[in-house]
Amino acid sequence: MGSWTRPSCKCCTSRPVQPLVALELSEDINMETKRWLMFRIQAEKTAGGAELMVHPGEDDDGNMLLVSASRHVLLRTAEVLGLYKLYKDGSMISFSYRDRRNFENSAERQFIVLRTLENIKAVDEKYIPGYPTKSLYPGEAIFNRLQKTKLLHAFYPLHHEEMLNELESHWYSHRKLTLQPIDSICRYYGGSIAMYFSFLEFFTCSLAPMAIFGTMVFALSMGTVDKCILFSVFNIIWSTVIMELWKRHSFVLAYTWGTLQMNSQFEEPRMGYKGPMGTNPITHRRQPYYPTWKRKVKIWLVSVPVLCLFLAFSLYGMFIFLRLEAWVKALYSENEDCWGCMLYIPGILHTLCITALNVCYKEIAEVLTEWENHRLESSFQNHLTVKVLVFRFVNCFSALFYISFYLQDLELLRKKLASLLILTQIINQFIETLLPYFYKTLIGKETGLKNCAVENAPEIDKIKPQGQKTTFPGMFDEYMELFVQFGYVSLFSCIYPLSAILIILNNITEIRTDALKLCHLFRKPFISPAANIGVWQTAFETIGFLSVITNCLLISISPQVKEYCAENNVTSNSVLIWAIGVEHALLAIKIILAFVIPDIPQWVKLKIDRVEYQSLQALKHKLFEEGKGFGGEVEEKEGWQGGITWPDSADSSLHASNRQLNLL
C-alpha cells in the first residue's frame, strides 16, 4: 500500500488517516502533471501550496488521488473561512484556532478541504506542467483550469460508512412516521441540504391545518360561494403565517448551525470568480476584485432581456399550441373517422417545444450567470435560481392562468388541476416504490456483498463505486416541485380544496425518496452552508401575494357568483368593486401579519446582540492595546471657554491628559 505524502510540517502523524476527498484525473494524464498537482496540494502555504495530505491512490488505472488534511490545517482554515462554532458559553462565535479547545467541533472537514483545494492559485507557472499548450495566468485557480481542460474529471467528498448507516437508520429506513434527524443531516450533508429537508417537513406539516379546514368547510351546509370565500380567506392568512413561521424557524436552524452570521463579505470568492487582484476592503486579504456596477450592467442589459425573450417565445408557443388545437378540433369535427390520433399532436408538440426551451434556457442561464461573475457561490446560485425559476413558473402556470382568466372556464380548470395533482402523485408513488426495489435488488446486493464479505479489502475498492455514481444535481428540482405544489394549493385553492390532502400524502413519501436518492443514487455532494432557503423564500412569498389576486378574481368570475348576481339584480360592476375591495383588504392583512410576526426569535437576537456587544468591547480593548504609547497629542482647540470660573487648585497632570479632547 502506498504512503500518504504529507506536507512538510511534522505534526499529526502515526494515526490512521481517513481520506476525505477523491480526485479523478484524466486516464492518460501526464505523470509530470500528476506529480506537480500532488506537490501543490501538499506544499506549504508560502510555496503556494494547500498544506494538505495527498495519497497517490491504488486503483488499477492510477488516475485517482485521495486528499486528506491534518487537524491543525483543518482548524486553521476553519478560522480563515470564518466558520461559526458553538463556544463553551453557549453562544455561536467565529471559530478561533488559538482558542480551539473552547469550541465544540463538528464535521466540516470536507468543506474545508474543498475550499482549500479551490483556492490553490497558479504562482509562476505559465502553463500546466506537462501540457505546454494549456496556459495558466498568475493567480488563476488551478483546479478550475484543470477541470476546464478535462485533465481533472471530477473531485468529490467520500462517504463515511458508519456515519451514513447511522444517519439512514434514523432518517428513512424505519417504518414509523417520525420527524427527520435534521441536525444529523446538517452534520453529514451540510446546511443547504438539511435546510431543504427541514423545509419539506415543515411545509408538509403546515398543510395539515389546511387539509382539516378544507374538509370541515366542505362538509358544512353553506352556499358554495360562501364556502369558497371562507376557504380563500383562510388560505391567504395560512400562507402568510406559515411563510413567516418558516422564516423564524430557519433563523433558529441557521443560528444553531453557525451559518446565520457567516458574513458573506468575509467569505472566500468562488472558484470561477475572475478579476484583477486587489485588496478585500474588509478583511484586507489579497483577492481578485470585480466591480459591482459592471455586474449590474450585465444583469440589467443582457440577462434580463434574454429572460424576457425566452418568456416571449414560451408564451408565443402557448398561443400557437392553442390555435393549433382549435384548428385540429375543427378539422376533427368535420371529418370524424380518420383523424382521432391527430387530437393529441398539438399537446405533444407543445410539450416537446416547452421541454426544448427549458433545456436550452437552462444552459443559457448557466452561461449568463457564470459570465455575470458573482463573487460568492450563494450569490451565483441565487441568480441562477431566479432566472430559471421565473421561466419555469411561467411555463407551468401560464396555461392555467389562461384557462381561468381568459377562457373563464372554471370547470376545465378544476379538471386540469385535479389531473395535474393526481398525475404528480401517481408518478411520485411509482418512483417511491420502484426506486427502493431497484436499489435493493440490483445495486444494493452488489455493494452490500462487497461491504460484508471483504471487510479488509483495499480502501480504494470502497471508493471507486462512489465515483461511478452520477453527480448530485442540486436541490433546484426538489424546490421547484414544492414551489409548484404551493402554487396549486394557493393560487387556485378555492377551486380544488382537496389539494392539501393529496399533497400531504405525496410529500410523506417524497421525504423518503429524496433521502434515498441522496444517500445512494448520487455521489456525495460537498457541504454548502446556507443561512436560509435563499430566493425560494421570496418566491414562495410572491406566490402568497399572487394568490390573493387570483382567488379574489376566481370567486368574482365563478358561475355561482354570476347566478347570484342575476338572481339578486346585482350588476357585475359592483361585484368587481367588491372583489377589488376584498382583495386590497386581504393584501393589507397579509402585509400587517408579515410585519407583526418578528422575523428573528427573541432568544436568537439576544445571543447575537450579546456577541456583538462583547466584540465591540474587545475591539476597543485591542485598539487601545495596539495604540498604547504612540497615539500623538492632538492639537489643542479649547472648547471650554467662557462661563463660570472653576475655583479649586490645578492638577496639571490630569489637566494635560484632558487637552486632546476637542469639544466634548
Next chain:
Amino acid sequence: MGSWTRPSCKCCTSRPVQPLVALELSEDINMETKRWLMFRIQAEKTAGGAELMVHPGEDDDGNMLLVSASRHVLLRTAEVLGLYKLYKDGSMISFSYRDRRNFENSAERQFIVLRTLENIKAVDEKYIPGYPTKSLYPGEAIFNRLQKTKLLHAFYPLHHEEMLNELESHWYSHRKLTLQPIDSICRYYGGSIAMYFSFLEFFTCSLAPMAIFGTMVFALSMGTVDKCILFSVFNIIWSTVIMELWKRHSFVLAYTWGTLQMNSQFEEPRMGYKGPMGTNPITHRRQPYYPTWKRKVKIWLVSVPVLCLFLAFSLYGMFIFLRLEAWVKALYSENEDCWGCMLYIPGILHTLCITALNVCYKEIAEVLTEWENHRLESSFQNHLTVKVLVFRFVNCFSALFYISFYLQDLELLRKKLASLLILTQIINQFIETLLPYFYKTLIGKETGLKNCAVENAPEIDKIKPQGQKTTFPGMFDEYMELFVQFGYVSLFSCIYPLSAILIILNNITEIRTDALKLCHLFRKPFISPAANIGVWQTAFETIGFLSVITNCLLISISPQVKEYCAENNVTSNSVLIWAIGVEHALLAIKIILAFVIPDIPQWVKLKIDRVEYQSLQALKHKLFEEGKGFGGEVEEKEGWQGGITWPDSADSSLHASNRQLNLL
C-alpha cells in the same frame, strides 16, 4: 459668586466651567431636599451619585441649580452609553475611554449629562428628604419622581451663545438660497432635529422634478385623460424613488453622525421605564426589566381598540356633519332670507368636534404609550407617533376620500384641494413674515440690548430668560405638516397638478420659520440621537402605496373617461378592469424599484463590515487571552478512525495538542 460643588475626584480643575444644564426647582423647595439633590448629583458612583459638578445658582429666588461635568466623566459616560465616534482610521466605532486620544470628539455633552441625571436612582431613601409624604422605592429614578411631585419644575440644556450665533448666520440669517449646514445643526441640536431639517430640504428639492414635469405635461397638447395618466405614472414612480433615495441619504447621515450603529439593546432604558431589577442579557448590567409579551398584550388588547374607538367617533362625527350640512342646505333653500349664516354652523361644529377629539386623543395616546412601558425613548416616541398619526391622517383625509370616491365629485375635490393648499400657504407665509417681525421688534431688542450692554453681567441673567421660554414641543407637528403635503401631492396628484409648485414655495419659507422658532421661541431641547426618521419613513411609504390605488381609481371615475367610454362604446366594467390591471402593474413596479435600489450605500456597508470583521477578530483574541491556561482538556472522542495508516513517526507533543478536537 458661588462656587461649583465638584465631585470628589481631583481632576479637571482651575479652568472656566461652562454650565451645561439648568434645573429649575419649585420656589418653596425645602433646603434639605436641595442639599440632598446637590449631594446626589456630585457624589461618587459608588455612593449612588452622578459624579457631575453642580452650582447652587445665583438667581434671586434661589431655586435654580446649574449642572456641568468634568471631561473625564463625560468621556467615561460616552463609553457607557455606547456612542459611536470617528476613529483615526476614518471608521465609526463605539467610543472607548482608554483609547480616547484616537477619537474625534464632538459635542454631546448635554446629552450625556441628561442621561447621567436621569439615571440617578434612589438608594436607601424611603421618601424624598424633606418631604416624608413623598415616597421613593429603591431603584426609582429620582429625577422622574421629583418632576412628578412638582418639586423639579424643569431641566433644560443651556445655549452656547457663540455657537448659536455661528449656526444662525449659516442657517437662515442670510438672504441667499443655500443648502442648510446640516452637520452643524446636528452638532448643536442633535440627530433627530438635524434629520428633520435634512428631510425637509430633501423633500423640497425632490419636488422640483415633479413641478417641472407637471407644468411640462400640462403645457403639452394632449387629451386630458392621457395627461392625467402620464402624470400619475410619473408621480407614482417619483414617490417611490425619492423615498428610496432618502433612505440611502439618511443612512449616510446616520453613519457620519454615529447614530446608525448605536444598538438600541446597549442603550440605557428611558427614565419612565419601570420594572423589577434584572440583568440586561446583553451588556450584563443591572437594569430594570419588563417582559416584551406584557407590552404586546397591552398594545393589542387596549391601545389598538382605543384607537379604533376614536376612529369610529371621528368617522361618525363626519357623517353627522354631512347630514347636518345637507339638512341645513335644504332648510336654507326653503327659507332663503334669514338663514344665511346658518350654512357655516355645521362646518364650524365639525371643526370644533375634530379639534376636541384630536386634543383628547393625544392626551389618551400619551397616557397609553407611557403605560405600555417602552424600554427605549425611541420606541416610546415611535409608538406615540403611530397612534396619533393614524388618527390625524383619518381626520385630514376622510372628507377628501368621501368627496372623491363616494360622491365622485372631482370638481369639488379640486376646489377643496386648492383651497387647502393655498390656505396652508397663506397662513405659513403670514407666520413667516410676522414671526421675525415680532421677534425683532418685541423680544429681540430686549435681549439684544442685554447681551450687548452688560457683557459682564452675572451668568445667571443670561440663563434665566432661557428658562422662561416654552418647552420645545417636538417635531411631530412639523413632520405631520410634511406628511399632509405629501398626501395632497401624491394621493390626488392627477386632480391638481400644480400642488408641487405651491408646496415648494411654501417649504422654502418653512425652513426659515422652523429654524427661527427652534433657535429663539423655544427652550433648547436635549439632543436625541436618531438613525432615521423612524415611523415617518413607513408612513410616507404607505402614502406612496395608497397613492397608486387612489390615482388609478380617480382616473377611472373621472368624467373625461366616462365621456370617452360613452363615445367609444366601452362598458364601465372593462374600464374598471383596465384600471385594476394598471394599478397592479404599478404596484409591482413600485415593489421592484424599492427592491432594486439598495438601502445602504456600498461604502457605508463596507466600513460597517470592516469594523464588524475587526471586532470579531478582536473578540477571538480576547477570549483566547482570558481562557489561556485554564481551558480544561475536552474528553477525547476519536473521529479519525479507520482508513489508511499514516506511516511516519510520531510527534507526541503535537499529537496530544490535537486530541481535544472531536470530529473535525
